[in-house]
Amino acid sequence: MSAIVGIYNTNKVPVIEHGNILMTSLEKYPADDIQIWNQSNIFLGCHAQWITPESIGEQLPYYDSKARIAITADAIIDNREELFEKLHVKKNQRKTMPDSQLILLSYLKWGEESPKYLIGDFAFMIWDERKQQLFGARDFSGSRTLYYHHDSGNFALSTTIEPLLHLPYCRKRLNEEWLAEFLAITTVIDTVDTSITPYLDIKQLPPSHFILINRNRVAIKRYCYVTGGEKLKLKSDTEYVEAFQDVFHKAIHSRIRSYRPVGSHLSGGLDSGAVVSFAAKHLDTKDKLHTFSYIPPSDFEDYTPKYLMPDERPLIKSTVDYIGRIHAHFLDFEGRCPYSEIDDFLEILEMPYKFFENSFWIRGIFKEAHKEGMGVLLSGGRGNLSISWGSALDYYALLLRRLKWYSLFYELHHFSKNVGGPRLRRLPDITRVAFPFLSRILPLNNSYIVPKIINKDFAERTSVFSKLQKHGIDESGWYSTSDVYEHRRKHFEEVFHWNATNTLSTKLSLRYKIWKRDPTNDMRVIKFCLSLPENQYVQNGLDRALIRRATENYLPNNIRLNQRYRGVQGADWVHRMVPNWSLFIHELHVLIKDDLLLNYIDGHVLQRAIQKAERDPLPEYATDTDLRILMRSLIINRYLKSLA
Secondary structure: OEEEEEEEEOOOOOOHHHHHHHHHHOOOOOOOEEEEEEOOOEEEEEEEOOOOHHHOOOOOOEEEOOOOEEEEEEEEEOOHHHHHHHOOOOHHHHOOOOHHHHHHHHHHHHHHHHHHHOOEEEEEEEEEOOOOEEEEEEOOOOOOOOEEEEOOOEEEEEOOOHHHHOOOOOOOOEOHHHHHHHHHOOOOOOOOOOOEOOEOOOEEOOOOEEEEEEOOEEEEEEOOOOOOOOOOOOOOHHHHHHHHHHHHHHHHHHHOOOOOOEEEEOOOOHHHHHHHHHHHHHOOOOOOEEEEEEOOOOOOOOOOOOOEEOOOHHHHHHHHHHHOOEEEEEEOOOOOOHHHHHHHHHHHHOOOOOOHHHHHHHHHHHHHHHHOOOOEEEOOOOHHHOOOOOOHHHHHHHHHHOOOHHHHHHHHHHHHHHHOOOOOOOHHHHHHHHOOHHHHHOOOOOOOOOOOOEOHHHHHHHOHHHHHHOOOEOOOOOEOOOOHHHHHHHHHHOOOOOHHHHHHHHHHHHHHOOEEEOHHHOHHHHHHHHOOOHHHOOEOOEOOHHHHHHOEOOEOHHHHOOOOOEEOOOOOHHHHHHHHHHHHHHHHHHHOOOHHHHOOEOHHHHHHHHHHHOOOOOHHHHHOHHHHHHHHHHHHHHHHHHHO
16 A cells, blocks of 8 residues: 655656655655655656555565566555466465566556456556556546646646645646535535546546556546446356355455454444454454444434434444454544544545545544554445345335236235335335336425535536536436436446545545455455346345345344344434534634635525524434535535635
8 A cells, every 4th residue: 555656747857856745745644665766757656555465565666677667556456366377477476476566567468458457456657668658547446546737748646636736837726617516416426527626737537547648648548347247147046145255255355465453344234244254254263353333422312213223332242242253442432523523534635525424433443443553444335236235125116117916025025024014014115116207296295305505606607417417417416316226337337436435545544554445345246246136135025135145154143134223323423513513603604604605605505504503403413404514515615715
């Protein structure tokens, strides 16, 4: 794991001075080694943090004088054995060969096609001296960031934004196109255009893309598309489970590759539980897997419905006790709240963010894992769309549309036994999902329209909704269709869905010298999961049926078969902010008068939301859209002030 930088000049201006400016800007991050390499018009640097055994003492940047090629890389490659075979690497070289060497060998064999052969988390840049060109790529989901500046004579790149802003030819100017998308989209997604950043002079290499710089020409091309492909046909349900376990074990094994201890986020659910239970099988018998779990403070009173669990300790403890050899950390982060984290988060992320409800404990877990000496922090973040895919009601709606009456009533009978209640009670909801036009003819009484936060004039000036519509997003700020199968297809087809959260992971990892690794986001796992028939995901009244069956003897049944309770993290964010509420309200009254902010945000929507916030801060406001609007507006306002 590393922060990388580079400069390529075509105007014959020496690069070493500006290269050193980039490297100096990275000094705030801990490093195991700092190295540079340069020729007359090319500079590469690496601020290295060693994670894997092969990375210890690795020379980065590395120059191969025979091939006349240099590389700097921020990468962990997971399909090493497969690449060794394809690249004919001698067996006595495999154990110690660093991942950057594998990338370089892949480039020498496959050229611009090389990124599609790599599985893992990576961003890299290669200088090909013979061709006088730079070539780089970012992994399929953007697990590592790569920013760049390009003008008539300069190309500069960096893992983070700040170093580029210190260059004399790169100005700190707000990109209103980025801000318009950020405001118009109502989910935690930042933008649909992953090539832009909050700064006009700085762009980003999108996930699944490579970049080629030849003299003063920059070409960017997508190299990877994640699609369902041909459906896998096996003889039995047992064979599907065994096939899944095989590919998931490979993903887990490659992601615990660390010379330092391994930790994992653990909630009371299936995804993180599956990751922890499989990972524990791969650790040496003398090692304990550290788990880090967020819990509410002791004075929090649960206001949520009975089927939700803000405090998942009973479920987490059940998982820990069942697996064994777990060193469990339960963290309540007393005194921390979303309001207290804003300035630090803006500094870390280098841009506004929307996931404030969870900000304090996400960062807190990284910080605690760093104190415990972890090198890798596992997660199951993409599990909902890969290993634990399978909504029962949506599948039953599919059966209804296809008039599969026997299968539908068989499933409803077993589903009602699992979750309780009459078997036909859910038929009206299933009918609405199956035939969405009924919701338009017979709308529900509790339907609610999320207020638009973006200033109308600003939206029109930037034509932001026209741009979003090209991605299927309407003026509500998200997809108009409620079809979960279409959502899943779009999720993997588009590259923007995980850009914001992976940006956070990269920058937290640099701050705390820990690499977040998600086996549920392994390309091999995703392709396998997308190849399965839907009846492997919902069967016998079980939603998320594949992972429930695959974790038999890995997780206790009260976790594995739980369909009655669901953890809800961040339900206590308003409760945590009560000591800061007067400061929060005061800051809102100041920003509502700020003309700069009101150029971008609808003041009427903001004013109505402030009136609600002035009441007593009830814990249940945590789910209130107006309160979320206020927090997002406050975060944006502080960011705009930082640009001045």
